[in-house]
Amino acid sequence: MTADSSWIKKVVVVGAGQMGSGIAQVFAQAGYEVILSDITEELANKGKERISKGLDRIVKKGKITEEQKNEILSRIHPTVDLENNAKDADLLIEAIIEKMEAKKDLFKKVDKILPERAILASNTSSLSITEMASVTSRPEKFLGAHFFNPPPVMKLIEFIKGYQTSQETLDIMLDLGKRLGKTPVVAVEAPGFIVNRLLMPFLNEAYFALQEGIASVEEIDTAVKLGLNHPMGPFELSDFIGLDTILYIAEYLFNEFGEDKYRPCPLLRKMVRAGKLGRKTGEGFYKYN
Numbered sequence: 703m704t705a706d707s708s709w710i711k712k713v714v715v716v717g718a719g720q721m722g723s724g725i726a727q728v729f730a731q732a733g734y735e736v737i738l739s740d741i742t743e744e745l746a747n748k749g750k751e752r753i754s755k756g757l758d759r760i761v762k763k764g765k766i767t768e769e770q771k772n773e774i775l776s777r778i779h780p781t782v783d784l785e786n787n788a789k790d791a792d793l794l795i796e797a798i799i800e801k802m803e804a805k806k807d808l809f810k811k812v813d814k815i816l817p818e819r820a821i822l823a824s825n826t827s828s829l830s831i832t833e834m835a836s837v838t839s840r841p842e843k844f845l846g847a848h849f850f851n852p853p854p855v856m857k858l859i860e861f862i863k864g865y866q867t868s869q870e871t872l873d874i875m876l877d878l879g880k881r882l883g884k885t886p887v888v889a890v891e892a893p894g895f896i897v898n899r900l901l902m903p904f905l906n907e908a909y910f911a912l913q914e915g916i917a918s919v920e921e922i923d924t925a926v927k928l929g930l931n932h933p934m935g936p937f938e939l940s941d942f943i944g945l946d947t948i949l950y951i952a953e954y955l956f957n958e959f960g961e962d963k964y965r966p967c968p969l970l971r972k973m974v975r976a977g978k979l980g981r982k983t984g985e986g987f988y989k990y991n
């Protein structure tokens with residue numbers, strides 16, 4: 703059964719970082735009104751600037767016109783004031799830091815602001831949807847909506863069904879996913895869902911291989927790209943995702959499964975402690991300008 707999502711017109715995206723700004727762009731490109739929020743006005747505005755730069759690149763490639771770019775941007779409204787700007791929203795997507803307590807605090811707050819009809823979704827990479835939903839008054843209208851990086855380019859969305867997510871909510875979001883031009887897959891809640899359940903042990907093993915001196919960063923990346931036909935090697939991909947985010951996910955999988963095979967590599971921990979988080983800080987396994 704497919705449910706109709708045409709009543710969803712206004713979307714709030716909380717967290718204007720790498721993922722939040724990309725998700726906001728996806729919705730604005732598909733014609734939705736988007737409220738883009740962060741901790742400060744400056745960060746919310748920065749998110750919109752990042753979208754503007756991304757759209758400039760698409761204009762240069764001739765895929766959209768300058769006019770279309772301006773129309774898309776005019777649908778994105780950066781703000782910190784959710785009380786006034788989210789009270790008539792139909793859907794909220796959370797893309798803040800990968801920490802359960804921060805996410806629960808946010809959902810407790812927005813549950814009181816958004817109308818009863820609104821669906822709440824988390825872009826979490828691994829955390830429990832059921833636990834986040836439990837602090838709201840609408841666990842049946844709560845689900846995981848896991849976009850991939852960069853959201854405007856990557857086709858996949860994983861929808862995650864929490865313990866109380868209703869089939870109707872899921873069906874509405876499946877319809878919405880198609881309207882966004884994405885290919886949705888559905889997973890029942892489990893640590894890491896589908897993609898990160900497979901990806902994290904793979905990335906972690908690459909860090910152990912590097913730590914043991916088996917080969918260099920470049921050699922391992924080349925081996926994976928040419929030997930496995932992956933578009934990016936594990937270190938390129940890690941720098942792209944952000945090493946802090948990877949460590950949060952890896953720790954979560956390790957704690958939930960309690961099996962040694964999920965133990966985060968000490969090298970990853972050290973690099974996060976050193977602030978070498980990848981592209982976003984200018985250095986991770988590689989250096990960036």
Ligand SMILES: NC(=O)c1ccc[n+]([C@@H]2O[C@H](COP(=O)([O-])OP(=O)(O)OC[C@H]3O[C@@H](n4cnc5c(N)ncnc54)[C@H](O)[C@@H]3O)[C@@H](O)[C@H]2O)c1
Binds near residue numbers: 721745
């Ligand atoms: N990076 C990836 O490849 C990727 C892919 C899929 C999902 N995710 C998930 O998306 C989420 C965001 O990841 P990201 O890579 O965009 O991180 P990021 O660090 O680029 O952005 C996070 C943003 O959230 C803001 N923020 C933090 N706490 C907030 C709060 N309480 N209220 C409002 N804003 C707040 C921060 O200021 C920052 O701008 C995480 O849950 C992550 O696991 C990340």
